[in-house]
Amino acid sequence: MFSISLGDDNAVLRPLEPWRAAEFLAHMDRGRELIGQHIGLADAVTDLASSRAFLQQYAEKAATDTGRIFGIWVADELVGGVLFRTMDVPRGTAEAGCWLEPSAVGKGLVTRAARVIIDWAVEERGIHRVEWLVSAANHASIAVAKRLGMVKDGVLRESGVHRGERQDLEVWSVLAPEWRSRQAG
Numbered sequence: 156m157f158s159i160s161l162g163d164d165n166a167v168l169r170p171l172e173p174w175r176a177a178e179f180l181a182h183m184d185r186g187r188e189l190i191g192q193h194i195g196l197a198d199a200v201t202d203l204a205s206s207r208a209f210l211q212q213y214a215e216k217a218a219t220d221t222g223r224i225f226g227i228w229v230a231d232e233l234v235g236g237v238l239f240r241t242m243d244v245p246r247g248t249a250e251a252g253c254w255l256e257p258s259a260v261g262k263g264l265v266t267r268a269a270r271v272i273i274d275w276a277v278e279e280r281g282i283h284r285v286e287w288l289v290s291a292a293n294h295a296s297i298a299v300a301k302r303l304g305m306v307k308d309g310v311l312r313e314s315g316v317h318r319g320e321r322q323d324l325e326v327w328s329v330l331a332p333e334w335r336s337r338q339a340g
Contacts, residue, residue, distance in 0.1 A: 166262075176206040179226075182232075185257075198318070213238070223242065224236060229264070234264070235268075238252050251287055253265040266302045274338065288311075290323070300325075304337045306327065306329065
């Protein structure tokens with residue numbers, strides 16, 4: 156298994172695989188309230204079976220090159236993650252996302268981890284456009300999109316449904332030439 160350092164704070168990025176279902180569930184239990192404010196992950200992973208099924212879904216996406224999921228560990232404790240919810244390599248598009256438990260907020264972990272996976276998608280997989288869809292109320296995630304150099308493409312009014320309520324979704328993106336230019340600078 157590989158592990159990529161995210162800096163000097165003992166943080167690493169690793170694949171989040173089905174055999175880590177119990178660890179993923181414990182992490183979700185620690186962060187359920189915060190994670191569930193804006194995304195459905197906290198509602199989807201509620202017991203060991205659903206945790207394993209969720210991670211298995213991403214293992215199958217990885218096998219078919221249609222998605223990926225990675226965990227962020229600090230001092231060997233899973234505290235968050237980043238993913239490609241979708242990847243369409245022939246079209247050159249991918250949708251990235253993230254989550255964190257409260258202990259990891261405000262440390263730049265998601266921004267650093269997202270940079271790693273976006274760089275991989277652009278440079279290794281030939282992805283041309285990486286999107287970041289986010290609830291307009293999720294200011295922390297919007298701040299990450301900005302730090303990643305993404306551009307706000309627009310708002311999909313009342314396009315998302317979270318916990319039975321309609322929400323506006325902002326679409327942010329970065330194109331491969333923009334990404335390469337920012338990385339070089």
